[in-house]
Amino acid sequence: MQKLNQDKGRAWGRQALLLLALGCFGISQGALAAKLYRYTNGEGVQELNTYLPPEYSQNGYEIVNERGDVLRTVPPALSEEATEALRAERMEKDRQQQWDRELLRRYSSVRDIEAAKKRKLAQVQNSILIIKSNMTNIKGQLAEQHARAAESERQGKDVPKPILQKIDGLERELQSAEEQLAEREQQFSDTEEKYDRDRDRFATIRPDRQ
Numbered sequence: 001m002q003k004l005n006q007d008k009g010r011a012w013g014r015q016a017l018l019l020l021a022l023g024c025f026g027i028s029q030g031a032l033a034a035k036l037y038r039y040t041n042g043e044g045v046q047e048l049n050t051y052l053p054p055e056y057s058q059n060g061y062e063i064v065n066e067r068g069d070v071l072r073t074v075p076p077a078l079s080e081e082a083t084e085a086l087r088a089e090r091m092e093k094d095r096q097q098q099w100d101r102e103l104l105r106r107y108s109s110v111r112d113i114e115a116a117k118k119r120k121l122a123q124v125q126n127s128i129l130i131i132k133s134n135m136t137n138i139k140g141q142l143a144e145q146h147a148r149a150a151e152s153e154r155q156g157k158d159v160p161k162p163i164l165q166k167i168d169g170l171e172r173e174l175q176s177a178e179e180q181l182a183e184r185e186q187q188f189s190d191t192e193e194k195y196d197r198d199r200d201r202f203a204t205i206r207p208d209r210q
Helices: 002-024 029-033 080-106 110-154 161-205
Strands: 037-040 046-049 061-064 070-074
């Protein structure tokens, strides 16, 4: 602790002497502002110098005049984590602003959003009904082919190849229809959530347009 205090005392002494010497030489304040730096060295001691050591530039520093007045303060460089967090924050802000502009461009009131939601959900629901109807038809055909296959087996015969091929094709069609149905049902849910978010956000930025 005593050594640190001594170091600090010597550092402040050097700063005072430097400022005094610069003042005696009559160097203009404008010239000094570009050359005089105050920074903290690796031992935590503040230094005043006419140049800035590169190894300390990332820790922040001050540019001062011959009287010690601060002309400019350069903050410490951000860590990688802080830089990434700041970048993410700016991206989110940009995304929010773009969303707001799009909402104001497309809609004039909350009622407009509710109407658009109703229309879109009706379209998706119609697709769901069509897929379900197709699935019912496929299941009916499958039941018919399975009945034919069972009849052949009851007669002690091999199931005809065309019937087996038909069953295989129908089962693949049914699987595809089931996947389409799941996609449309997810689309319905996603669409509902999207329009609800749009409605809530629009109500926030334009509470006068309900």
